Amino acid sequence: MIRQLEKLGWQVVQNDRNYIIMSNYSKPATLFIPNSNEINKEILKTLIDESGLTVKEFFSVS
Secondary structure (H helix, E strand, O other), rough: HHHHHHHOOEEEEEEEEEEEEEEEOOEEEEEEOOOOOOHHHHHHHHHHHHHOOOOHHHOOOO
């Protein structure tokens, strides 16, 4: 997920034990992503919505 967001212009601002914080300076949003190997579907959908992307845009990045 982090790599996909980086390809879409998001940058890691902070990385700690519990969360990875990402920001995109062209969008007024900050994402707090759980620092975990697995993210459940509900959290993934919420993060995609908060990023201003559609699910299709998010998954079209390779």
